[in-house]
Amino acid sequence: MTTGARVIWGGVVALQLGHAAGEAVRSWAAPRGLRRLLLVHGPGGRPEALIPHLETAGLAVFAFEHPGGPSVAAVAEAVAAYHFDQCDAMVAIGGGAAVDLATLAAFMAGQRHPLPDLAADPSAVDPRGVASCLAVATDPTGLAALGGARVLIDDRGCPFLIRDPLLRPGAAVWCPLSGGDGLRAPVVALAFDAGDAEAAERLIAAGPEDVPEIALTVAGLLERRLGPARAFAAFAEVAGELPPGPTLAAVLRGVGGPESTLSFLSRALDPDGTGRAGLDRLPLDGLAHLDPATLPVDISGVLVMLGRDIPARRRRGGRGGAARGRRSE
Numbered sequence: 181m182t183t184g185a186r187v188i189w190g191g192v193v194a195l196q197l198g199h200a201a202g203e204a205v206r207s208w209a210a211p212r213g214l215r216r217l218l219l220v221h222g223p224g225g226r227p228e229a230l231i232p233h234l235e236t237a238g239l240a241v242f243a244f245e246h247p248g249g250p251s252v253a254a255v256a257e258a259v260a261a262y263h264f265d266q267c268d269a270m271v272a273i274g275g276g277a278a279v280d281l282a283t284l285a286a287f288m289a290g291q292r293h294p295l296p297d298l299a300a301d302p303s304a305v306d307p308r309g310v311a312s313c314l315a316v317a318t319d320p321t322g323l324a325a326l327g328g329a330r331v332l333i334d335d336r337g338c339p340f341l342i343r344d345p346l347l348r349p350g351a352a353v354w355c356p357l358s359g360g361d362g363l364r365a366p367v368v369a370l371a372f373d374a375g376d377a378e379a380a381e382r383l384i385a386a387g388p389e390d391v392p393e394i395a396l397t398v399a400g401l402l403e404r405r406l407g408p409a410r411a412f413a414a415f416a417e418v419a420g421e422l423p424p425g426p427t428l429a430a431v432l433r434g435v436g437g438p439e440s441t442l443s444f445l446s447r448a449l450d451p452d453g454t455g456r457a458g459l460d461r462l463p464l465d466g467l468a469h470l471d472p473a474t475l476p477v478d479i480s481g482v483l484v485m486l487g488r489d490i491p492a493r494r495r496r497g498g499r500g501g502a503a504r505g506r507r508s509e
Contacts, residue, residue: 193326196353202233204353214269216240218262220282222274246281249418251333258285269312276321286313299342315349318357320364323395327403333418339411366425373407416482426477
C-alpha cells in the first residue's frame with residue numbers, strides 16, 4: 181500500500197506501508213543502481229538489525245549515528261562521511277532527528293554554497309547536487325519530518341529556517357518499532373506550535389492505524405509554518421543536549437498549554453511574512469511560574485544561556501521542616 185504526504189508546493193513524498201525495513205531499502209536501491217549507502221540513525225534506529233540484510237543483498241552500508249541536534253556542523257559531518265565512504269545515497273532510519281539530518285546531508289552533498297547561504301538565497305541551490313535519499317520512519321516524528329522545511333542551529337548558536345522542496349526524501353517507508361506509537365506526543369506538540377489544533381487533537385485521539393496519515397498532515401503543515409517552540413527545541417538539543425520532544429512539551433506547558441499557545445501564535449508566528457521562526461518570538465517569561473520538578477525535561481540550563489531563568493523553588497526538607505531552596509542547573 182502506498183500513500184503520499186501532500187505539501188505546500190503540491191509535491192508528494194511516496195510512503196510505503198507494511199514493508200520490512202530491509203526489504204524496502206533493497207527494493208528502493210536496486211532499480212536505481214545504488215550500491216553504497218550512508219545509513220543515518222539515532223540511538224533508537226537499530227541499524228545492527230538492518231545492516232546484515234542489506235550486506236547480504238550486495239549493498240555496502242556505512243552507519244552514521246547523528247551527533248545530536250540539527251546543526252550546520254552535524255550536517256557537514258554527515259556530508260564528509262558520505263564522501264569519505266564514497267556513498268551514492270543516504271538512508272535515514274529512526275525518528276525525526278535521523279530524517280532531518282539525512283535529508284539535509286543529501287541536500288548538501290553536491291552544493292557549492294554553505295547551508296546558511298542557501299537558506300538566504302534558494303535560487304543558489306543546484307538540484308543536481310542533491311543525493312538520493314530514503315527515509316525509514318520508525319515512529320511518528322520521522323513521518324512529521326518528511327516535509328521540505330528544517331530549523332537548524334548555525335555556528336553562532338542561532339536558529340535559522342530553510343525551506344526547499346528538495347529537502348523532502350525521494351521516498352519513505354513506515355516501519356514502526358514496538359512502542360514507537362507512544363512517540364506521537366512530540367508530533368502533537370509540533371502541530372500545536374504551528375497553530376493547527378485540529379491536527380493535534382486528531383493525532384491525540386487517533387488509533388495506531390490512523391497515525392501515519394495524520395503525521396503526514398503535520399509534515400505538510402510544518403512546511404508552511406514552523407513555530408517558535410520548534411526553534412527553541414532545536415537550540416536546546418544542540419546547546420543543551422536535551423531531547424527535542426520533552427523540550428517541546430516543557431515549553432508548551434510554560435506558555436500555558438495548548439490553548440494559550442495558540443493565542444500567542446497569531447502574533448508571534450511570521451508577522452512579517454518572511455517565514456522566520458526566532459527564539460525572540462517565544463514568550464519564555466511564561467516559564468517563570470513553573471516548578472522545574474514538574475517539567476518533562478529540565479530546561480533551566482538552556483534558559484540561562486538565553487538570559488532567562490526559572491526562579492529557585494522553596495522546598496520543605498531537613499530536620500524540623502526547614503525550608504531549603506534548590507536551583508536546577
